[in-house]
Amino acid sequence: MRVLVTGGAGYIGTHTLIELIAAGHEPLVVDSFANSVPEALVRTGELVQRTIPFAECDVRERAALRAICADFNPEAVIHFAGLKAVGESEERPRDYYDVNVSGTLNLLAALEGTACKRIVFSSSATVYGVPQYLPYDEAHPCAPASVYAKTKHMAENILTDWQCANPQTAVTVLRYFNPVGAHGSARIGEDPQGIPNNLMPFIAQVAVGRRDRLMVFGDDYDTPDGTGVRDYIHVSDLARAHVAALGAAQTGTEVFNIGTGTGYSVLDMIGAFEKAAGCSIPYRITGRRAGDIAAMQADASRAADLLGWRAELGLAQMCASTWHWQRANPQGYNGE
Ligand code: NAD
Ligand code: UDP
Numbered sequence: 596m597r598v599l600v601t602g603g604a605g606y607i608g609t610h611t612l613i614e615l616i617a618a619g620h621e622p623l624v625v626d627s628f629a630n631s632v633p634e635a636l637v638r639t640g641e642l643v644q645r646t647i648p649f650a651e652c653d654v655r656e657r658a659a660l661r662a663i664c665a666d667f668n669p670e671a672v673i674h675f676a677g678l679k680a681v682g683e684s685e686e687r688p689r690d691y692y693d694v695n696v697s698g699t700l701n702l703l704a705a706l707e708g709t710a711c712k713r714i715v716f717s718s719s720a721t722v723y724g725v726p727q728y729l730p731y732d733e734a735h736p737c738a739p740a741s742v743y744a745k746t747k748h749m750a751e752n753i754l755t756d757w758q759c760a761n762p763q764t765a766v767t768v769l770r771y772f773n774p775v776g777a778h779g780s781a782r783i784g785e786d787p788q789g790i791p792n793n794l795m796p797f798i799a800q801v802a803v804g805r806r807d808r809l810m811v812f813g814d815d816y817d818t819p820d821g822t823g824v825r826d827y828i829h830v831s832d833l834a835r836a837h838v839a840a841l842g843a844a845q846t847g848t849e850v851f852n853i854g855t856g857t858g859y860s861v862l863d864m865i866g867a868f869e870k871a872a873g874c875s876i877p878y879r880i881t882g883r884r885a886g887d888i889a890a891m892q893a894d895a896s897r898a899a900d901l902l903g904w905r906a907e908l909g910l911a912q913m914c915a916s917t918w919h920w921q922r923a924n925p926q927g928y929n930g931e
Contacts (some may be wrong), residue, residue: 602675684743696744772854784920786927813883844898854893
């Protein structure tokens with residue numbers, strides 16, 4: 596299929612391009628490079644031994660996006676493009692609504708008149724909010740707490756309503772849990788700008804000597820060791836879920852949790868990374884981070900039942916691949 600991949604130069608996008616091309620799809624990336632670099636697409640192209648076609652475009656630029664869509668005439672879209680930092684979303688709400696919500700509306704407008712019948716959307720487990728029960732299944736009520744989570748939930752609703760009004764189309768909402776890890780080649784991986792917000796890239800930067808120590812945000816949660824528990828998923832497993840979604844239902848809207856179903860604490864993650872990297876990760880326990888919840892994990896059985904997708908890579912592979920990427924690229928893509 597001809598697949599338009601918005602945000603395809605990013606962390607999850609590049610890993611997904613590899614799986615898409617392996618499955619015989621024909622992608623075109625649209626990216627503004629707001630949080631990525633063209634080098635990521637060059638390297639992805641090297642891994643699949645072909646040039647990845649891309650158009651530099653902001654999804655908010657309606658005329659430019661429309662021209663790209665008219666020319667490429669996609670049969671499907673994977674919509675990754677968006678802003679994703681929860682803390683930053685509280686400081687810059689207008690930007691988050693603009694990119695994540697208006698950007699999605701613009702995309703739908705740009706697709707009018709094209710062959711596109713199917714959209715796969717990058718959503719997030721944050722749409723659920725404070726857990727009423729765990730693991731979250733897709734029927735868990737949504738009560739997004741942050742601006743970021745609200746924008747994702749709004750975009751889900753926009754796409755669902757668009758699908759209802761266009762019954763010949765299919766929308767697949769993937770609610771990702773905590774993506775980590777890197778491609779086995781160590782050529783592509785997560786390259787956060789500035790101080791990493793997320794646990795795994797922070798640990799990796801401590802291991803490679805870019806930061807002195809990790810601050811562990813709270814050890815007084817109601818979890819087995821008191822630190823926060825999350826459902827970490829290898830980015831290559833997550834990438835495969837997008838290919839499975841493209842091959843799924845012909846019409847209708849479907850929502851899937853994409854996680855492993857297993858939760859690990861912050862201390863579990865430190866221990867597993869130390870083992871993978873063969874070094875110690877200095878850390879200090881500090882206060883809780885505002886807005887954090889104690890634990891979350893996915894019931895991912897719906898994706899297994901209906902998409903035939905399940906996570907295959909475990910914690911050791913998540914840590915080893917992160918370490919290999921970080922060690923080979925201590926400054927991320929900027930090193931080259
Ligand atoms: P990323 O920042 O690496 O990738 C997003 C890509 O979108 C980047 O290449 C960026 O340059 C591009 N982009 C941003 N604004 C744009 C705009 N206005 N127009 C065009 N392109 C634009 O992030 P990622 O981790 O690969 O995340 C991809 C998607 O998955 C995002 O929508 C994110 O919200 C969602 N998601 C990510 C996580 C996570 O922890 N990484 C978890 C849940 C959901
Ligand atoms: N965390 C931490 N120190 C950090 C970053 C994160 O202790 O520098 C903890 C955080 O409190 C949470 C877990 O690690 O319990 C995962 O955090 P992350 O930001 O990666 O994911 P999210 O909280 O968005 O699920």
